[in-house]
Amino acid sequence: MKNVSNKLKKFPALCLSLLFCSTTMWAQQQRTVKGTILDDNGEPIIGASIIVKGNNQIGTISDIDGNFTLKVPEDNSLLVISFIGMQSQELRIPKNGVMKVVLSDNTELLDEVVIVGYGQQKKASVVGAITQTNAKALERTGGVSDLGSALTGNLPGVITMSSTGMPGEEDPQIVIRGISTWNNSSPLILVDGVERPMSGIDVNSVESISVLKDASATAVYGVKGANGVILITTKRGQEGKATIDASVSMAMKMPSKLPNKLDSYDSFDLRNRAVEHELGLTPDSWQYMMSQSEMDKYRHPANLAEAERYPNVDWADWMFKDVAYSENANVSMSGGTSFVKYYASIDYQHEGDLFKEYDNGRGYQTTYGYDRVNMRSNLDFQLTKTTLLKTNLFGSYGVKQGPRTDYEYNIWGSVYTTPPNAMMPQYSDGTWGYSPDNDNNSVAQLALAPQNTRTTTRLTTDFILEQKLDFILKGLSARASISWDNVFLESNRGANTTDKADYKYINPDTGEESHQNTEGTHNFDFFPTNNWKAEGGTVDNNATERHLYYQAQLDWARQFGDHNVTAMGLFSRQERTRGSIVPHYREDWAFRVTYNYADKYFFEYNGAYNGSDKFSSDHRFAFFNSGAIGWMISEEKFMKPLKFIDLLKLRASYGEIGNDEIGNEWDANYRWLYMTQWETGGNILTGLYNAASPYTFYREKTVGNPDIHWEVVRKFNFGIDYSFFGGLLAGNVEIFRDRRTDVLLQGANRATPSFFGGITQAPWANLGTIDNKGYELELRINKTLRNGLHLWGNFNMTHAISEVVDGDDALYKPYYQKKEGKPVNQTYTYVDHGYTQTIDDLYGSTAFEALDDQKLPGMYQIIDYNGDGVINNEDNIPYGFSSNPQNTYSGSVGFDYKGWSFFMQFYGVTNVTRQVVFSTFDQKRLIAYDEGSIWSKDNPHPDVPTPRFGSSVNSYFHGSRYFYDGSFIRLKNIELAYTFTDGWIRHLGLSSLKLYVNGNNLWVHTKMPDDRESNFAGTGWASQGAYPTVKRVNFGLKFTL
Secondary structure, eight states: OHHHHHHHHHHHHHHHHHHHOOOOOOOSSEEEEEEEEEOTTSOBOTTOEEEETTEEEEEEEOOTTSEEEEEEETTOOEEEEEOTTBOOEEEEOOTTOEEEEEOOBOOHHHHOEEEETTEEEEGGGOOSOEEEEEHHHHTTSTTOOSHHHHTTTTSTTEEEEOOOOOTTOOOOEEEESSOOOSSOOOOEEEETTEEOOSTTOOGGGEEEEEEEOSHHHHGGGGGGGTTOEEEEEEOOOOSEEEEEEEEEEEEEEEEOOOOOBOOHHHHHHHHHHHHHHTTTTOGGGGGGOOOHHHHHHHHSOSSHHHHHHSOOOOHHHHHBOSOEEEEEEEEEEEEEOSSEEEEEEEEEEEEOOSBOOOOOSSSOOOOOEEEEEEEEEEEEEEOSSSEEEEEEEEEEEEEEEOBOOSOTHHHHHHHHHOOTTSOOSBOTTSOEEOOTTOOOOHHHHHHHSOBOEEEEEEEEEEEEEEEEOTTTSTTEEEEEEEEEEEEEEEEEEEEEOOOOOOEEEEOTTTOOEEESOOBOGGGOBOOOOOOOEEEEEEEOGGGOEEEEEEEEEEEEEEEETTEEEEEEEEEEEEEEEETTSOOEEEEEEEEEEEEEETTTEEEEEEEEEEEETTSOTTTSEEEEEEEEEEEEGGGSGGGTTOTTEEEEEEEEEEEEEEEOOOSOTTOGGGTOTTSOEEEEEEEEEETTTTEEEEEEEEEEEEOOOTTOOOEEEEEEEEEEEEEETTTTEEEEEEEEEEEEEEEEEOGGGSSOOTTTTTTSBOOOEEEEEEEEEEEEEEEEEEEEOTTSOEEEEEEEEEEEEEEEEEOOOOTTSOGGGSSTTSOTTEEEEOOEEEEOOSHHHHHHSOEESSOGGGOOTTSEEEOOTTOSSEESGGGOEEEEEESSOSEEEEEEEEEEETTEEEEEEEEEEESOEEEOOOOTTGGGOSOOBOOSOBOBTTBSSOSBOOOOSSSOOOHHHHTTTTEEEOOEEEEEEEEEEEEEOSTHHHHTTOSEEEEEEEEEEEEEEESSSSSOSOSOSTTSOGGGOOSOOEEEEEEEEEEEO
């Protein structure tokens, strides 16, 4: 009866299989094959697929008893038997035509290995929150040269934000699972186990990247793991004949999206409307009204002279090329013998400049650009059967070109803020344009700037010795490593000059020319000279870095029947310094114990005893620990009848991690926080008239806090890993919550009176508490059809929201302006609620504390949030979201078929607010931006108010105008490729040849005025812009010998 019941349970699976399978049998000479399909327990498998290899049209499925009958041609003697969640088999038909086939569970998912802290584990036994990607996923990222951009969207929980497309500086900001501190939120990045920057690593040399997110996964890295850990593992050789891989690619780069500025004609037209609108307030503005005939001269000049007198400059067109180019070439060789395994590679990357080049008459040109050569050699020497020596040698030589200037934002500033009528960038006689209003001429700024070629040389060396110690204790092994890193920076190489150029301006009212430089040397008339000298550059000693890292590790692993036990103990020490800075020291003692019973029940406990020189001797060392458990439900007997479940695991972790990362590690202001520091400088003011004393102060510069100590992050994580239908559907669900207590708060941000200490700030203190919580969802789809078409998809989402629990706010500060209860980096502004349509609305609106007499119909109505009858600073309230996205999404789909492959990836974020102040008619300049529809009597519900030109306004008038919904969705990557593996390829001596075209950032939909995802590049002020972000179309080939 029990067997009948089991069969009835399997009957739906049979029906489901019949929906997907069809059987057509034909033959000229046929034979009949009969058989039974069973599982490891001897139970019949219903709906197993049986097809003739090489002919998908001939096949059938097993019935409710696991039996099948199939007629096949005599010349076909190989059958492929498969079932979802089990290992397929290819079997020859026996002479008697009767078969009995036993299919085993597919353990591929259980055997997959994941890189974890100081080791690796089977994915099935991992109980921490870890996600991993591989080289194949990274290499199809549309020609990007930086590894950080290649990570975008590939790993759930990893949030990247780009801000610039400058050659050599495209690395995005990376955070893991959002932000839980207002201090440094960057994750720890390790390359082959050593803390190193991601920026110097070429994508082609990376084997895998693992991201550790919860306390269980990151605890062994101690204090630097509080913000998550990114483990980058480079490629290594395998035993076998030498394999040579080579690839070349060329990418076309175009500016992605720039602010849409109005041209001169439309700007004058808008100015006329603004002046007319505010004549009642500023009658003098009438002088700025322009006639239609004069406006027409800007759009339709009659000749060259008129075009130069009435400029209508498209600064983006003058400054940027239609296309710039980047190239990459990579060659690697790997292989090995039983004694030595090797991997060696060389990678060249060139990034061209978007800016156009103009002849400055001096015989040199200043442009941006980046060239980098990376060389890597990873060797494994099997000295004895139990002794392995590994060496990793890496060198990177990067040359970054650019202008020598203290105000680099002027180089690109014109495309953002220079009016189209200000001047011609360069006149027909070769002179450069200037404006009496000091508007920026970016074309001249770049063309005339001295050169600044900066060379960064990075050398890293690792020696690792691994020794098995089974003669002492079975399963015991030891590992010791030492690493030296050196970084050298040379700058200011190239042409340098202090000579002035000839600038002129043509007054559109009179046509009169004026020159900026009117007097030359010895009181003669100005004449431009072209003197310059080539400078060899100087090594910047303050940027020279020296790192020493060494560690010793003991590992023990044994299996006793169904009991699998491992233990790890580790000592590590770092010494890092730059220039003449006193070295930074960090010391960690860490351990990990894991227990696995029958691949069903898992337990892990981690601990670390960490030391940091940022704290006094009383608080320098601290112990932090974490634990995790896991349950592989799919291995339970009661789950075995559910054949569609390949893997189902529950896991949970909880622990605490210390943190001392609060800012730039090379900035002394973030280091000796427990020490009071003194300095000389300044004079006391004395007497009735505050006369300066002749005596110099010897004063406290900073007040130390001897009680300052570690921030502590308590992390909770609950996860579900799943795989169904033989890997057709797989993924995970993560729920996390972090609480960071004793958050370090800078003295300037503490609730202290303004007169505290004069110029001396209050000391740092552990006063903050921040919660960060959310979830991650990941779904992977894999399906191979009978015709060999492989379909796949990867979809993930991360939701992370922070909340300040305690921010040391002033006691009597309005609650809505306190940090408490708000996300980290919450945006604040005056919030509008519609428009004043009439004079009656104007008089009925809430009074402004300042400039109330400058109100006009068509302006924002501002919310009087505290209801006191006046708009002032206390009505500046939380608006929208923080500047960090709460939600990130990524979706990738693709297929592989007979050498063809295709994929595309969409990436997007929501719930993010960004401030970008592009102010129309700022300082009475003719700069106007396309912000949508504008208020008028005929358009009472516009996008923005009527702009002001001559009247005075303040932040009350702007409301939330410059706060944008920073959400976007973009086509992040797309690729079409074909791989040749047979035929003429073999005659050329190649084992494979891949031709591909891919694109990066080709399309974006956003309400933002440009394509920056964050404002950290340039000066950090969005209104001053940045080197434009780019989109790419990349062509390449890759072959293997």
